[in-house]
Amino acid sequence: MTRRERLRELDLLRFAAALAVVLYHFTGFGGAGAWPAPSQDVFPEIAPVTRFGYLGVDLFFVISGFVILMSAWGRGPGEFGISRLVRLMPAYWVSVLLGAAVYAVFRMGHGVPGLIVPNLTMLQGGLGLRNVDAVYWTLWVELHFYVLAAVLAGIGITYRSCLVFMAAWMLGGVFADEADNRILQVMLVPTWSCYFIAGMALYMIHRFGPTLLLWGYVAASYLIALRWGAWRAEHVFGGADETVVGAVITGIFAVMILVATGRLSRLRRRGMSVLGALTYPLYLVHSQLALPLLDAVYPGLDRWTALAVVIGTSLLAAYAVHRLVERPGAAWMRARLMASLKPMRPPEEAPTPVMGGDRGGRGGADLDGGESRDRAPVDAAHT
Template structure:
């Protein structure tokens, strides 16, 4: 593992190198888990029956697919710290905005058309034009307006994490400061859980923060090597994640009953443990053998897949469930979701990212020049250094 000094923005600057393909694989696994959950465990309104009864042979697994989002959060902690390291707030904002918004804007517009003019009923958010316009900002979660897509709730969580990391970049990210940042966040998480204070809960996200913090710790292990302090952060976060995950699963079970949502607490514990082991394997370099080029594309289309898969099922399942078998229909819905996501990635997301990144980058450079600050060139490549491209965000 190449050691990169943590002190000073120049010395600690993120370097470019081979893409971490193993994270692409894990991102797709997370998206597939969420897709399986929605199609085979959570869409009674589409099937007119409990999906866990229709797919009883796999319901102990598909019910846990809900925790695919938690895997996304862990990956995000790893990747976002890697993306922010050695960069200014402006560079970080350009990176995140250009990554998140092109595909998201397209999907919000598509959902508006689908539910306003096509007459699709499944998962209709019943929003006004004004509400859809607010959704275009991705800030609807803080305004009390509903999400245009049911999965958008996690983007609001991600956005708040990005804001915290963005503020962190203002003081300069170093190893020592990371440890302080993570320790302070964990203390605030415990305080928010103990007091149930709404402001602390909103700002510091006690049920999601342990995943982000663990992901950050895993990145520091990946970058600087194993230390007792970093593994302690992982261990404490793991315990908090077990608590959050078991309560999240219990909430589902309490809502519809174990017979219709057969997910025992030990299932959640096994799933979270497996998720942590997978990210640990990335941090320790055990998955470096994953270098197949196609996996990069698979990871890149994960974001649009996450955004649209549930709405694809709203079109296909009600219309075809009486015509073809449920297993072929699930396979068709998954294949269609992946195909649509690939088209969005190639035709909208990838060119949209390039355009928005260039436009925002040019604007940032003009602001710097007016302030008398010369635009900084991208860091030079370092042999053996690894990184993740700007497409490697979550979900």
């Protein structure tokens, strides 16, 4: 199996999305936080820009659609599920326990101790329980996508099945909203699915080349994203300027189109893989570290220096989590979870000799009926 070159520009974009969320929480958020006053009041100079940092999540979801389809291609549902577990859980468990420690020390968060165990499962969103950290809501949305992707992997991932899957997901979400069907709305997450579908279509453009049909998926997803982006700007994020939100969403789609068509390949540098590795733990731990850090250094330090200390410490903590927890934890989990799949596999049979006239005669097609061009090498570096 030939490994493809790692798309390091995605590492850069993932880190930029995480940094946008960090700056939103630390300098652009209008509610209560780690600062004595709302962070947008502490930093009025940059808050008009950083208040839109929440849209980093939108970029995360497009990247997720791209990368998860790339990761799942050629895998069964079991292997795909294991790849997600080992990627998500070690750093997530550290984050939950860190949050519990912070809440215990600062005697805040009434009822939080009873939330620790459910939060360790990452299923608290479906159980109707609060998150130990507010940022976990995005993981619950991601989990919906992973379940649907596992179903697709169980069916068999081919060019054809992806087209059917994306159309069914997009139209099913629209129909669920039209019918106000709560069960389908929960399963299909129609307010966010457009980003994952766009990412999947863009990966297929990257893998197989552009076609009018694939561009149609991207265009439809973009229009739906504009609709929900405007709705969230008005109803969730305090009347944010819909024109700015639309412009940022347009920029997100534009930059991901550049990735899919290879026009950002010149940005690939080896150091970007480190940024990609920092992204997930940084997203998980930054808001939990802010409270004890700011309590210790602010207002003894001026606000800008205190901000630099919080961001710098968050980056160092993210790197420590990656090196000391994620890497060894993922290796330990992967070996044992893969071993647990062995009883599911049929025993290996001796190869049947091929008679001369039939030798290699069916080598051009996959067993599922798809053409062999549907099976390109999996880029394991992105799993």
